Amino acid sequence: MEFENIGLAVIGAGRWGMNHVKSAYKLLNSNLKFVCDFSESAREKVSKVSPLIPFSTDLEDVLIDSTINAVIIATPAETHFEVAKKCLEAGKNVLVEKPITLYTEEAAKLIEIAEVQNKKLMVGHILLYHPAIIKIKELIDNGKIGKLQYIYSNRLNLGAIRSEENILWSFAPHDISIIQYIAGCNPIEVFSKGSAYVQNNIEDTTITYLKYPNNVNAHIFVSWLHPFKEQRLVITGSNGMLVFEDSLKNEKLKFFEKGFRNIDGIVSKFEQDYEVVPFSEKQPLEEEQSHFFNCILKNKQPLTDGLHALEVLNILEQATAKLKNGCITED
Numbered sequence: 001m002e003f004e005n006i007g008l009a010v011i012g013a014g015r016w017g018m019n020h021v022k023s024a025y026k027l028l029n030s031n032l033k034f035v036c037d038f039s040e041s042a043r044e045k046v047s048k049v050s051p052l053i054p055f056s057t058d059l060e061d062v063l064i065d066s067t068i069n070a071v072i073i074a075t076p077a078e079t080h081f082e083v084a085k086k087c088l089e090a091g092k093n094v095l096v097e098k099p100i101t102l103y104t105e106e107a108a109k110l111i112e113i114a115e116v117q118n119k120k121l122m123v124g125h126i127l128l129y130h131p132a133i134i135k136i137k138e139l140i141d142n143g144k145i146g147k148l149q150y151i152y153s154n155r156l157n158l159g160a161i162r163s164e165e166n167i168l169w170s171f172a173p174h175d176i177s178i179i180q181y182i183a184g185c186n187p188i189e190v191f192s193k194g195s196a197y198v199q200n201n202i203e204d205t206t207i208t209y210l211k212y213p214n215n216v217n218a219h220i221f222v223s224w225l226h227p228f229k230e231q232r233l234v235i236t237g238s239n240g241m242l243v244f245e246d247s248l249k250n251e252k253l254k255f256f257e258k259g260f261r262n263i264d265g266i267v268s269k270f271e272q273d274y275e276v277v278p279f280s281e282k283q284p285l286e287e288e289q290s291h292f293f294n295c296i297l298k299n300k301q302p303l304t305d306g307l308h309a310l311e312v313l314n315i316l317e318q319a320t321a322k323l324k325n326g327c328i329t330e331d
C-alpha cells in the first residue's frame, strides 16, 4: 500500500471532519487508526463509514498512541491552536483545517513548535489541491494570459450561517489562499467593507480589496446571504482572461483571448471566442491528504505549510481591522 507507513488520527468528526474521515479511510483503510471527537454523537457517524474504525472521545488516546504519526484536525477554529500544539508536542505531523488559528501569534508559535519537533505542519487550504487551480497556475506561469493584472473571486450562497465567525473568516480564507498562490507574494495594501443583517455585528457579506506589487490588484466578494450558489474566479492578464466557475456543471474552466492592446498610445480591442480548458477530475480532498502523507514520507515541505497559512491569516486580520471600522449594521 502506498501509505503503509502512515498511521492517522482524525480529530473532529463534524460536518467537514466526516469528509476527512471518509477520504482517509479510502486512502488508508486500517491505517486510519483513530477518529477522536469529544461528542459521543460522532461515534455512530464514524461507525457508518466502517465499524472497524476505532473511536475515542479522549484526545489523550491519540497522543499516547505511538503507531499514530499523523493527525488531521477538523475541530472548530478556536480550538485549532490548543489541539495542534498538543499534537505537535506529542511528535505527530499535523494537517489542521483552515484557518490555522485565530491569531497570527498563535500560528507563528505552531510553526516554531513544528520546526523544533521536526514535524510537518500543513493547513487545509483545499483549493490549492483542486486540479483546476493547479491548471490555472500552470497556465499563468507558462505565459498564457501574459502579464497578470486583476483577480476577483465571488464565493456566494444562501449557506449555513455561523455565529462564532463572520463570512470573511468562513469563506474568504479559500480565496485569499488562491490569490496569494497566483500572485506569488504578499499584498502591499488590504481594505475591506462588510454588512451585517442576520446577526448583530457578524458580517453576512464582505468585499475585500488586495493591492499587490507591479499593479496586480484583486477583490474578494463573499456572502452567505445570496439567492444562489456562485463560485467564480476571474483572472485578467495582458493577453487574455481565465474564468473558473466551480458552481457550473460543465465548462468550468475557460480561457478568453480578450482584452485591449495599447501600442504607441493607440488602444485596440482583441476578442476571440473562448476555449474550454480541460483539467483532471481528481478529488481535491484526496489530493490534499495524499500531499500531506507524501510530505511526511518524502520529507518535503507542504505547499500549504504554516507560513502560507500565516500569510492568509495576516490578510484576514488586516481585513478585519478595516471591516470593524466600517461595518454597515442595524444599530
Ligand SMILES: NC(=O)c1ccc[n+]([C@@H]2O[C@H](COP(=O)([O-])OP(=O)(O)OC[C@H]3O[C@@H](n4cnc5c(N)ncnc54)[C@H](O)[C@@H]3O)[C@@H](O)[C@H]2O)c1
Pocket (backbone or CB within 6 Å): 011, 012, 013, 014, 015, 016, 017, 018, 036, 037, 038, 039, 042, 059, 074, 075, 076, 077, 079, 083, 097, 098, 099, 124, 125, 126
Ligand atoms: N477546507 C474546507 O473546505 C472546509 C470546509 C468546511 C469547514 N472547514 C473547517 O473545518 C473545521 C471544522 O468545521 P465543521 O464545519 O466540521 O465544524 P463542526 O462544528 O461541524 O464540527 C466540529 C467537530 O469537532 C468536535 N470538537 C470540538 N472541539 C473538539 C476537541 N477539542 N477535540 C475533539 N473534538 C472536538 C465537535 O464535537 C464537532 O463534532 C473548521 O476549522 C472549518 O473552518 C473547512
